[in-house]
Amino acid sequence: MENSTVLEARGICKSFYNPVKIDVLKDVSFKLKRGEYASIIGRSGSGKSTLLYILSTMDTDFTGKLLIDGIDLHYKSEKELAAIRNAKIGFVFQFHYLLNEFTAIRNVMLPGFKLNKVSEEELESKAYEYLKDLGIENLAHKMAYKLSGGEKQRVAIARAMINDPLIIMCDEPTGNLDSKNADIVFNIFKELTETFNKTLLVVTHDLIFAEKTGRIIELDDGRIIRE
Amino acid sequence: MKQKHLIEIAVALMLARWKQTLVATIGVTFSIALFISLLGFMEGLNQLLDGLVLNRTPHIRLFNDIQPSKIQPIDLSEQYQNYHNFISSVKPVNTRKEIYNAQQIIHKLKNDKRVFGVAPKITAQVFYNLGNIDLNGIINGVDAEKEAKLFAFSDYVIKGNYRELETISNSIILGQGAADVMNAKIGDIITVTTTEGEQFSLKVIGFFQSGMAEIDKIQSFASLTTTQKLLGEDSNYISDIQIKLKDLNKAPALAIEFEDFFKINAEDIQTANAQFETGSGVRSIISYAVGITLLIVSGFGIYNILNMLIYEKMDTIAILKATGYAGNDVKKIFISISLSIGVAGALAGVFFGILLSAIIDAIPFSSPSIPNVTTYPIDYGIQYYLIAIIFAMVTTFLAGWMPAKKASKVDPVLIIRGK
Ligand SMILES: Nc1ncnc2c1ncn2[C@@H]1O[C@H](COP(=O)(O)OP(=O)(O)OP(=O)(O)O)[C@@H](O)[C@H]1O
Ligand SMILES: [Mg+2]
Numbered sequence: 001m002e003n004s005t006v007l008e009a010r011g012i013c014k015s016f017y018n019p020v021k022i023d024v025l026k027d028v029s030f031k032l033k034r035g036e037y038a039s040i041i042g043r044s045g046s047g048k049s050t051l052l053y054i055l056s057t058m059d060t061d062f063t064g065k066l067l068i069d070g071i072d073l074h075y076k077s078e079k080e081l082a083a084i085r086n087a088k089i090g091f092v093f094q095f096h097y098l099l100n101e102f103t104a105i106r107n108v109m110l111p112g113f114k115l116n117k118v119s120e121e122e123l124e125s126k127a128y129e130y131l132k133d134l135g136i137e138n139l140a141h142k143m144a145y146k147l148s149g150g151e152k153q154r155v156a157i158a159r160a161m162i163n164d165p166l167i168i169m170c171d172e173p174t175g176n177l178d179s180k181n182a183d184i185v186f187n188i189f190k191e192l193t194e195t196f197n198k199t200l201l202v203v204t205h206d207l208i209f210a211e212k213t214g215r216i217i218e219l220d221d222g223r224i225i226r227e
Numbered sequence: 228m229k230q231k232h233l234i235e236i237a238v239a240l241m242l243a244r245w246k247q248t249l250v251a252t253i254g255v256t257f258s259i260a261l262f263i264s265l266l267g268f269m270e271g272l273n274q275l276l277d278g279l280v281l282n283r284t285p286h287i288r289l290f291n292d293i294q295p296s297k298i299q300p301i302d303l304s305e306q307y308q309n310y311h312n313f314i315s316s317v318k319p320v321n322t323r324k325e326i327y328n329a330q331q332i333i334h335k336l337k338n339d340k341r342v343f344g345v346a347p348k349i350t351a352q353v354f355y356n357l358g359n360i361d362l363n364g365i366i367n368g369v370d371a372e373k374e375a376k377l378f379a380f381s382d383y384v385i386k387g388n389y390r391e392l393e394t395i396s397n398s399i400i401l402g403q404g405a406a407d408v409m410n411a412k413i414g415d416i417i418t419v420t421t422t423e424g425e426q427f428s429l430k431v432i433g434f435f436q437s438g439m440a441e442i443d444k445i446q447s448f449a450s451l452t453t454t455q456k457l458l459g460e461d462s463n464y465i466s467d468i469q470i471k472l473k474d475l476n477k478a479p480a481l482a483i484e485f486e487d488f489f490k491i492n493a494e495d496i497q498t499a500n501a502q503f504e505t506g507s508g509v510r511s512i513i514s515y516a517v518g519i520t521l522l523i524v525s526g527f528g529i530y531n532i533l534n535m536l537i538y539e540k541m542d543t544i545a546i547l548k549a550t551g552y553a554g555n556d557v558k559k560i561f562i563s564i565s566l567s568i569g570v571a572g573a574l575a576g577v578f579f580g581i582l583l584s585a586i587i588d589a590i591p592f593s594s595p596s597i598p599n600v601t602t603y604p605i606d607y608g609i610q611y612y613l614i615a616i617i618f619a620m621v622t623t624f625l626a627g628w629m630p631a632k633k634a635s636k637v638d639p640v641l642i643i644r645g646k
């Protein structure tokens with residue numbers, strides 16, 4: 001169980017047609033084990049975000065095989081994919097995305113509403129704990145649109161963790177953070193992998209950040225060039 | 228997934244765009260309120276106008292028509308049996324207006340389950356004497372009590388007590404028009420001359436107004452006995468039997484049946500007043516068409532606002548989907564927005580509909596032809612409320628369905644990348 005594979009990509013290819021065919025991902029294959037802390041680096045436009053959208057099950061328009069927690073995601077319905085995404089995957093976007101109509105803590109609780117495993121009070125205290133870990137518990141009841149970029153990003157990270165997913169994917173989670181807060185995020189992720197045995201997959205431009213992770217996957221022009 | 232949380236999201240989205248939501252709700256409110264009051268008013272008016280005629284007209288009238296005999300002497304002659312005989316200017320002989328066995332017929336009809344009530348009537352041709360001038364008149368001999376019960380007689384007696392017809396002998400209720408010409412007041416004694424040339428004195432105990440000037444100038448009412456005396460007939464003399472049925476629509480069929488059974492002429496109300504049914508029907512159709520158009524237009528309002536909301540809240544939809552909400556959940560959110568607008572609009576619409584109806588109901592309206600009506604008529608029938616609510620629910624659901632479906636199909640990757 002300790003070293004079981006959580007995510008496996010086999011020969012993933014992705015092309016855009018507008019109007020000429022551009023191959024963005026070419027035969028990408030790799031495996032992530034439980035508790036692994038991996039980062040994806042690469043030039044801008046090398047296909048990092050595209051890969052992450054595919055791995056997060058949001059983009060289903062690709063060829064190749066994708067298994068999450070041993071389940072082949074091919075032929076799964078939109079509803080089933082949504083349920084998998086909700087329960088097993090946490091996602092932090094390249095540009096922080098929150099619901100402006102809600103407070104920070106409601107935003108964190110949002111995936112929990114869908115999962116509906118614990119009571120609302122439990123969910124709220126859990127959300128509060130995550131916000132506290134990220135140092136923004138005092139902002140819990142502030143409306144999302146009133147937060148700064150970095151604060152939003154940390155709320156988004158808390159949201160990705162709320163359902164205890166197997167794997168958390170982040171697209172430049174520290175892009176808006178100063179080095180001190182980037183360190184906090186790094187350490188939270190590290191703790192998640194080490195004590196909670198979660199798998200982290202982080203796309204980053206921050207090479208120092210990447211160096212500290214256990215594994216670096218480098219993409220160039222849609223191919224893995226270094227592991 | 229708890230409904231509660233979907234609704235929480237729906238409410239948050241509505242509050243974020245509360246002005247537009249309010250406008251859409253007002254649209255629904257407006258259309259339902261108008262639908263209810265328009266139809267209530269129209270139907271009230273229909274009932275009033277129909278009532279004008281239908282309430283005081285017998286559903287079936289039995290009488291003896293004065294007609295020449297269908298069999299003429301030449302038809303009986305053996306010599307001309309197989310000929311076509313043409314006789315011009317045939318005159319009726321010896322035909323009486325009296326209905327034979329009137330009491331038996333009335334008795335038989337009273338025991339008929341389809342009949343609501345029966346009232347006998349006598350019409351007498353007279354002249355009202357006004358000094359040297361004689362005015363044409365018709366005195367209707369009626370059973371005042373039955374006339375009131377079956378044909379709303381009391382509504383049209385605008386002065387005096389109709390019951391006195393039975394208690395005061397030789398009394399008359401004059402048509403308002405005739406009374407005006409004769410300058411008669413209650414308590415006055417007027418004289419009339421019958422077609423036989425006899426003069427009678429009658430005491431005026433009330434006035435009658437039907438609203439149709441031609442009728443009010445000529446017609447008057449007296450008791451059966453008084454009229455029989457006037458005509459010099461015995462107390463069995465009846466010239467008309469008026470029948471009110473339980474179901475108005477059966478009148479034509481029953482008229483034919485009675486005609487055969489009693490060997491008498493029978494006329495049903497539909498034949499006598501064909502134009503009224505058509506008028507009411509057309510008015511109803513027009514008001515339903517206008518009302519339903521209003522409801523549909525309010526549906527378009529909801530459709531527009533939901534479309535706009537979805538366009539503005541693409542990010543929200545994308546986040547919901549990215550964090551694991553299925554297309555179906557998103558659809559539910561937007562349909563509940565649409566239905567909330569519909570329900571809130573319907574409730575407010577019913578409230579304002581009743582209010583508007585009450586206002587119309589209080590506007591003074593008087594017409595000489597409808598003496599007992601003082602304000603505009605409104606029908607508070609529950610059916611208009613039900614139709615309006617059901618129709619509003621269906622339109623809001625459909626108006627919400629299409630945008631909601633669109634929202635459920637939003638591709639989160641496209642939105643997230645678009646930033
Ligand atoms: N919808 C699209 N149609 C056509 N080409 C696209 C589309 N989306 C992305 N691309 C192209 O795919 C390539 C990879 O894009 P992607 O967003 O994955 O890059 P990235 O590695 O995340 O870059 P960055 O570090 O700047 O975020 C880019 O060259 C981009 O132009
Ligand atoms: Mg990117």
